[in-house]
Amino acid sequence: MKDPRIVALIELQSVINEKNELYRTHEAVPERLEELKSKIQEAEDKLKAAELEIEGMGSTETKVKKEKKQVEERLSEIQTKLNLVKTTREYENRQKEIKAQKDRLIEIEKMTSESETKKPELEKHVEALRKETEDVKSHLAEEIADLEKQQSAFDKQLEEIEVREREKRQDVPSSILERVDKLVLLRQGVAVVPINDGSCGGCGIHVSPQTIQVAKRGLDLIQCDRCSTYLYWDDDLVE
Ligand SMILES: [Zn+2]
Known part of the structure; x- marks a missing residue:
């Protein structure tokens, strides 16, 4: 289950990636x-x-x-x-x-x-x-x-x-949006990543089991301790 804010972020990120790809x-x-x-x-x-x-x-x-x-x-x-x-x-x-x-x-x-x-x-x-x-x-x-x-x-x-x-952008709360703009700007399109094999999909640092549990419930917004990217749980990916 994904927090609706995460869903909105994923969608925004995908549009921004599309824009960057077009520019490129x-x-x-x-x-x-x-x-x-x-x-x-x-x-x-x-x-x-x-x-x-x-x-x-x-x-x-x-x-x-x-x-x-x-x-x-x-x-x-x-x-x-x-x-x-x-x-x-x-x-x-x-x-x-x-x-x-x-x-x-x-x-x-x-x-x-x-x-x-x-x-x-x-x-x-x-x-x-x-x-x-x-x-x-x-x-x-x-x-x-x-x-x-x-x-x-x-x-x-x-x-x-x-x-x-x-x-x-209208679907993403403005406090998150501000952070995302910085993240997207710095990492060219990566503002939100799935947890992949127990690690942050952005920088690869290990994510604690507790954090994974929170992500799985999809009730709180989680950011990676190291790269600040928003993290979510994707049921399609294996832990
Ligand atoms: Zn990270």
Whole structure:
């Protein structure tokens, strides 16, 4: 005969074990999901960086074009006024400025041609990255969908178990519940065990014959002297 509180405890423990088992089997799913999603993120980040580089190149090109126009305008302005100079010194200064503007134009030409060589390469690179990102996504899509399905099945199962857990908790007196929570927490699901072969089913310490008699009557709650687990007598087990 079992004390009804023990029966309630056994039932609660079984629900908690079920919950722990669910957590254990599900453990790998969120980790794997995270891993796959970060692979996609990595590919997207690489693509984004390359796209930004092209964008930056475009705005540099615009700036350089604008400067080229200014330099050319300035150059033709100086050249037009060259015949208006009166002294040799003035003439030399103008020539110096013409040279400086021409040098700058050469630099600009160099920058433009460098950028023109680099741009198609970069565009090709971006194209390759775009394809790579798409490949990674389509390659992982099935597994991600499957994991997400598992995840939502887990959520549903957990919810269902938690409803039952709440119900079972209501059947256990709160003073016992407090202890049980500590025990369950510490021993992963063992809060109440049958006496097995004259010993505690949790830690194996010998249980006195008197205690066994009390357990058999099922009238008092007994806790193991060593591990504090609640003990009960199970008629199916042989003494
Ligand atoms: Zn024990």
